[in-house]
Amino acid sequence: MGPDAFIPGFRLADIDxxxxITIRVAHAGEGPPLLLLHGHPQTHVTWRKIAPALAGRFSVVCPDLRGYGDSSKPEGAKDHSTYSKRAMAADQVAVMRAFGHETFRMVGHDRGGRVGHRLALDFPEALEKLVLFDIAPTATMYARTDKDFASRYFWWFFLIQEAPLPERMILGDVEFYLREHVERQNKISGATEEAVFQEYLRCYRSPEGVHAVCEDYxxxxxxxxxxxxxxxxxWVECPLLALWGARGVVGRTYDVLETWREKAREVSGRAVDCGHTLQEEAPEETLRELLAFL
Structure with a gap:
């Protein structure tokens, strides 16, 4: 396929x-392999501000998770296993193997970080280092839910309702819902440019896309x-770096490092002065942290 419209120097490919299931990826660079996984409601385009610099040192692969972007959006199974993090992690191991990478380093934001956690457990031999952006472990967050968290992260409880309730409600005004979501989570104004938001909207607004998001949750x-x-x-056996937004909900609700020290043997990290989407809101600071760790 042709060049990526949003990440300079990257080319697009579809990996079976x-x-x-087909996974859309953007890729570029030479050196140690590095997998970048986006979160909700973004696509691989979220890495546009840091991926070119990373490609100067690494072989960078930026996929759209199944259900997102231009990757396949299958119908969910009754037990939701089609969108389990186990299935999504297996997708990404297959993607990296398609590029000839049996072992690799990984950065995951939001949902991509949750896929990374599962990948570290299911494929420990594949993962050399793991970076997680603005998450605590899923089980920990559900177990410690209180009114404040439920109010701030309402979509964790809205999107999990039985189909087709959330799908129908979101499809009533997809742009309003998506813009509200992005603007609530970002704390740095203008971090998501309008052209990028429109790209996220293009990928999000189909009935299949909205259903996939709900099934993910x-x-x-x-x-x-x-x-x-x-x-x-x-345990997560590889070194783990946790970064989170100092102005976001996760960092203000949890001791992020402590939650990951309950799951991983070697944990480091700190807060970054931004909201939820570090790679868009504070790309220079985030890039420095990544290069130092990776």
Whole structure:
């Protein structure tokens, strides 16, 4: 495929990962392989401010998660396993193997970070280092939910409602919902340029896209918790860097480093002066932290 319209120097490709699933990726660079996974409601375009610099040192692969961007958006299963983080992690291992990378380093923001946590447990031999942006472990966040968290992160509880309730409500005014979501989470004005927001909207607004998002969150509240409970005695073995927004909900609600020290053997990290989307709101500071760790 041709060059990426949003990330200079990157080219697009569609990778068949099996099971009828195709993953859209942007890729560039040479050196140690590095996987960048976006969160909700973004796509791989969220890495546009830091990916070119990373590609100067790494072989960078930026996929759209299944259900997002221009990747496949299959119908959800009754047990939501189609969008389990286990299935999504397996997608990404297949993507990296398609590029010839058996081992790699990884950065995950938001949902991508949750995929990264599962990938570290299911494919420990593949992961050399893991960076997580603005998340605490899923099971921890659900277990410690209070009124303040539920009010600030209402979509964790709205999107998990039985289909088609949230799908129908979002599709009533997709642009309003998406803009409100992005603007509430970003604390640095203008961090998501209008052209980029419109790209996120293009990928989000189809019925299949909205359903996929809901299934992602439904999986997080059901089958992902089952998988986490089954692996409660397992650790993330690779070095883990946790970064979070000092102005965001996660950092103000949890001791982020402590939550990850309950899950991983080697944890470091700190807050960055921004909201939820570090790579868009504080790209220079975020890039410095990544280069130092990776």
């Amino acid at each position: 990962v099996g099971g009828g 439904r999986a997080a509240a059901t089958i992902d918790l089952e998988h986490d409970a089954a692996d409660a005695d397992r």
